[in-house]
Amino acid sequence: MLLTDWFFTRRDKLLGSPAFHQGVxxxxxxxxxxxxxxxxxxxxxxxxxxxxxxxxxxxxxxxxxxxxxxxxxxxxxxxxxxxxxxxxxxxxxxxxxxxxxxxxxxxxxxxxxxxxxxGSPGIAAMVRHHEFLYRDLADPLKLLQDRSQSALGEYWAYAAQPGRSEAQNAQRYSELMAQSQSFVADDVLAHCSLDSRRELLDVGGGSGVFAAEALRRFPGLRARVFDLPDVASLAAERFAREGLPARGSALGGDMFKDALPGGADVISLIRILHDHDDEPVMRLLRAARRAISPDGLLLIAEPMAETAAAPGVGAYFHLYLWAMRSGRPRSPQKIRQMLELAGFADVRERRTYQPLLVRVLTARPAAQE
CATH class of the missing domain: 1.10.10.10 (Winged helix-like DNA-binding domain superfamily/Winged helix DNA-binding domain)
Structure with missing residues (x-):
């Protein structure tokens, strides 16, 4: 540690030296x-x-x-x-x-x-709603001192206040997520086959984009979306519209307060954890452990901190989620630790095409002692 500290101290002095820069x-x-x-x-x-x-x-x-x-x-x-x-x-x-x-x-x-x-419809939608983030970042120190009145937090009240179910707010959130969710679903399911699985429970599944794509890819699979009632109704509408009501259904509930439906051998959390702080995330992971079948697979997919292929993604989400008043980007190692505390084991990272947008971790229930 002393040698490392000496090295970085020396490096910082050199990089801060105008004479060194001129020489280089x-x-x-x-x-x-x-x-x-x-x-x-x-x-x-x-x-x-x-x-x-x-x-x-x-x-x-x-x-x-x-x-x-x-x-x-x-x-x-x-x-x-x-x-x-x-x-x-x-x-x-x-x-x-x-x-x-x-x-x-x-x-x-x-x-x-x-x-x-x-070719990426979600980009324009994200840019349009970024006006709220830009408004907050006009005075970054003020935002860091007090985020209680942030414009982005008001826009994302659906995420910042778990359990608050306002139809217009929930629909706004789900529509924005749906515009980019198809790309995420394609990437995740290309690297994490559910071909041998019976039933998927997509927790916080929004308007059902991920679940519907899973049903199309894996004909033997059934799927349920569990989300706030105003959002779950959008998923039910999607299943009906896309000819999937026989295998796809939606249940209304609060994933942070209600018990998750049991019986599924795959539970997915797609872009969920990073929207929430550590305490509610641990509650959710423990609820997933109670609900999942003994031979089940937990699937987590979201942008993560410490992504070497996209070094700026963590910086972006640190301030974005701060302004949203909820959540933080987590490294795969941090999520692994939380999963193990919640009763999961065999945590593995799966390759993805676009680690900037999504990285994937899977885990299995740890054996009960």
Whole structure:
């Protein structure tokens, strides 16, 4: 520990030295390191500006407007009801971020990232609701001192106040989650087969996107969604609409207060734990342990802290969930410890295509002593 402390102290002094930086820049073999570090620091400094460029593009529906092909700045300014001079400044900024690209003398078309965003419907929905987060982060110190009046917390009262069931609020939450849940479901189920399982209990399953996808993939499976009554009704509607009512059902209840329905040999918690603080999460995991069959599998899928492939995801969720007034991003190791305390064993991480969006842990009930 003393040697490690000496090393980091020495490193910090060197990195904080202007003379050291000048030397690194002048030496050809180390110049790339200094340039990369400068770029990383600039991205951190400019990150809020980047987010506002994207937000403006989404609010103006620029990506949809350009999806049919190139348009001139005059056409776009007229359609968006924005003065041409201001719109061109936005387009120039968006081009730097590869959201759009200039086409000819005075025309614009989608950039590669703008085109990709159209293939992820959840992105636009998330960006639109981020106006509440941006409002809170306008004064980050104030938010850290007192989050009781946060705008994002009011928007997400469904999550911040477990058990509060207001139809409009619950539906808003479920609709936003549903727009990106299909991508999560595809990733999770591609790496965690339920082919040999009898019944899935999707706790906090919202409007039933994950459960419905599981039913389509695994014909021998039955599924139940357990969520607040106003939300469970949306899942029942989905099962009926997609021709799955014979195998899919929905039950209304409070996962933090009511006993979970028993009998399932798979219980899923898809993007649930990180929305809640440690004490309610432990209650939920213990409830899952009581409800799951002895040969059951617990499936946890959500963004996690300490994700090497996406080093910024933890930073994002730490402040997002603070502003939401509930939850925290947890590392796989932290979730493993909580699972073991709740009576689970054989905790394993499954590979996913997009660890930025979702990582997967599975666990089995520990043998009763």
């Amino acid at each position: 820049l002048r030496f050809p073999l180390t110049r790339w390191v200094a340039r990369r570090r400068a770029r990383e620091l600039f991205d951190i400094t400019a990150g809020f500006v980047y987010s506002q460029v994207l937000s403006a593009c989404v609010q103006l529906d620029l990506f949809e407007r350009l999806s049919a092909g190139p348009m001139t700045s005059v056409q776009l300014a007229s359609d968006c009801a924005i003065p041409r001079e201001g719109l061109v400044r936005l387009l120039d900024a968006a081009a730097e971020l590869r959201l759009v690209q200039r086409w000819g003398r005075d025309a614009w078309r989608l950039g590669d990232l703008g085109a990709a965003s159209r």
